[in-house]
Amino acid sequence: MDHDRAPAAPRARVRVRTRARLSAPGSPVCTPDWLALREPADHAARSGTLAAALDERLGTHGTVVVRDLGCGTGSMGRWLAPRLRARQQWFVHDRDAGLARRAAASLPVPATPVVGTVADIDLTGTDVVVCSALLDLLSAVEIGALVDACAAAGAAVLFALSVTGRVRFDPADRDDARLAAAFDAHQRRDGLAGPDAPDRVAAALGRAGMEVRRETTPWRLAGGSAGSRPLAEEWLRGWCDAAAVQDPTLDVDGYLARRLTAPFAVEVGHVDVLGLPR
Numbered sequence: 001m002d003h004d005r006a007p008a009a010p011r012a013r014v015r016v017r018t019r020a021r022l023s024a025p026g027s028p029v030c031t032p033d034w035l036a037l038r039e040p041a042d043h044a045a046r047s048g049t050l051a052a053a054l055d056e057r058l059g060t061h062g063t064v065v066v067r068d069l070g071c072g073t074g075s076m077g078r079w080l081a082p083r084l085r086a087r088q089q090w091f092v093h094d095r096d097a098g099l100a101r102r103a104a105a106s107l108p109v110p111a112t113p114v115v116g117t118v119a120d121i122d123l124t125g126t127d128v129v130v131c132s133a134l135l136d137l138l139s140a141v142e143i144g145a146l147v148d149a150c151a152a153a154g155a156a157v158l159f160a161l162s163v164t165g166r167v168r169f170d171p172a173d174r175d176d177a178r179l180a181a182a183f184d185a186h187q188r189r190d191g192l193a194g195p196d197a198p199d200r201v202a203a204a205l206g207r208a209g210m211e212v213r214r215e216t217t218p219w220r221l222a223g224g225s226a227g228s229r230p231l232a233e234e235w236l237r238g239w240c241d242a243a244a245v246q247d248p249t250l251d252v253d254g255y256l257a258r259r260l261t262a263p264f265a266v267e268v269g270h271v272d273v274l275g276l277p278r
């Protein structure tokens with residue numbers, strides 16, 4: 001008998017943390033760490049074509065007043081401001097005072113923080129209204145009122161990175177569709193626009209008489225590579241958290257165990273919408 005051999009260790013079980021640490025999809029609260037984690041993927045996804053069309057419309061005369069609604073730490077401004085040739089004065093709005101202050105301090109052009117919700121906004125004298133990753137958090141009524149206010153002010157709009165609900169994994173899993181359906185239902189709770197936001201806003205801009213263009217701007221995350229793996233995992237956990245809240249019969253732990261113990265790629269659908277006054 002070999003007495004020196006250590007007794008066999010009990011077989012390690014795969015432990016999967018199911019709760020997202022940084023993000024809660026559908027929540028109006030965003031942490032700076034979550035916004036920092038997603039910023040490179042957001043910048044890679046944003047539509048340069050629509051930004052160029054906005055720049056073309058604004059030209060180079062005078063100073064344009066730009067308002068970024070739900071600005072977070074200022075990702076949209078850091079990306080868009082250098083793409084506009086006009087002199088710019090930004091107002092960065094957020095319901096969270098700390099985020100609005102961070103955003104104003106980080107922009108490469110003059111920027112003033114404004115604390116408040118989209119419902120409080122005064123667009124007098126505004127040339128451009130932008131937002132990014134915000135519309136799904138608003139109700140259909142709020143989206144309609146926002147578009148009406150933009151049209152009344154004669155402002156151009158660039159509403160970026162609204163989720164569409166289209167999620168495509170590689171490889172596919174037998175439970176992808178059930179989780180996606182539960183996630184989308186969770187996003188639509190209490191009258192929120194969720195994945196209907198891009199269609200709603202495009203239709204409302206058209207009704208308001210604006211020239212409307214839209215481009216698909218998906219995240220393309222490779223969950224097996226070092227680059228976007230942390231974002232892919234955190235996004236996946238948040239996606240699963242929301243699905244589990246909506247449908248407690250889902251085996252979310254089993255699904256996550258399969259996903260997180262193997263490489264995967266995922267495409268997460270977004271749309272950017274540009275509206276230009278005629």
Ligand SMILES: C[S@@+](CC[C@H](N)C(=O)[O-])C[C@H]1O[C@@H](n2cnc3c(N)ncnc32)[C@H](O)[C@@H]1O
Binds near residue numbers: 070
């Ligand atoms: C998903 S984050 C996006 C942040 C930023 N636009 C970006 O692209 O990184 C949504 C932001 O909108 C803010 N927010 C959510 N609901 C809002 C509302 N009704 N009015 C104003 N800000 C809101 C949140 O505080 C958060 O900073």
